Amino acid sequence: MPFVNIKKQYLAVGMLVFVVLFLFNNRPAIQCQFTQEVNTYLPTIYGITPTYKRLAQKADLTRLSQTLLLVKNFHWIVIEDSEEKTPLVANLLRESTLKYTHLFIKTHKSKHSTASGVEQRNEALNWLRHHLSQAEDKKGVVYFMDDDNTYSLKIFDEMRKIREVGVWPVGIVGGMRVEMPLVVDGKVVGFNAVWKPFRPFPIDMAGFAINATLFLFHPDAKFSRKVQSGFQESEILKYFTTKFKLEPLAENCTKVYVWHTRTQKTSIINPKKLKNPPVPDDHIEV
Incomplete structure (x- = not known):
């Protein structure tokens, strides 16, 4: 058998082993990710x-x-x-x-x-x-x-x-x-x-x-x-x-x-009772 053909066979087998090992090593990560999605x-x-x-x-x-x-x-x-x-x-x-x-x-x-x-x-x-x-x-x-x-x-x-x-x-x-x-x-x-x-x-x-x-x-x-x-x-x-x-x-x-907190009751000064009343603010939502 020519040396080139033997080299190709070894290369093919090596690639197959690499793919199998890659999938095997990554299988737990895939399972972990799936389990996490189920539990969300x-x-x-x-x-x-x-x-x-x-x-x-x-x-x-x-x-x-x-x-x-x-x-x-x-x-x-x-x-x-x-x-x-x-x-x-x-x-x-x-x-x-x-x-x-x-x-x-x-x-x-x-x-x-x-x-x-x-x-x-x-x-x-x-x-x-x-x-x-x-x-x-x-x-x-x-x-x-x-x-x-x-x-x-x-x-x-x-x-x-x-x-x-x-x-x-x-x-x-x-x-x-x-x-x-x-x-x-x-x-x-x-x-x-x-x-x-x-x-x-x-x-x-x-x-x-x-x-x-x-x-x-x-x-x-x-x-x-x-x-x-x-x-x-x-x-x-x-x-x-x-x-x-x-x-x-x-x-x-x-x-x-x-x-059980409670907001303190607000106390607002009536502007009509002030000597210098502030600018009207009725148009502002508070």
Whole structure:
């Protein structure tokens, strides 16, 4: 056999071995990349935020929206306490680049209850049920969010672990540094609360989230105008769980990732009372 032909055969075999080794060595990397893509699915968090007209409204919504921009797969449901959508909220939502739904409904005054956000949260739940009934992906988490609270990004990571109803501590609420579920052996056995601790669930609205699919299984679950402020949490939770079925998150309820902060009521000087009134600023949205 000519030397040239032998050289070509060795070269061909060498190339074949090189290709096989290359594919073999890169196979784990390909598998790792595929596994990572599969695990990137995150259930949608539906954040329900009632809001009402006040001087600090835009400031509060702006601050909250900046936090939510950092939350993956988040759908913000904002409900105005109004007869119609206001330009201020509509513009803010549109410019936020968040995925959102903008709703409105006016609060019905009642002598039986002074609770706020009842009609607004129920309007959001009506939208949610309709949305989920038509969606292919019905998985998700429902979280009731006040527009002036403070949220760590860690709280959103925690609530994606929820099977039915998850709970965690809330800072600066109920006259306490922290109001929290008491956990023993991974089970909620009570609550550390001093404000009306006899409530069925002495917990703040920011201290729990619910599997979104459960709202399809419980079509009657809603808030009630017949229930006073502070008992609305118990009113909604009674449809889904009991104290002993609650899922303690945030390291067995030992970490605070949300705070019940409140914006200080603004005090504006009446320009008519000033000797030298400032230039009119009614044309500027604040």
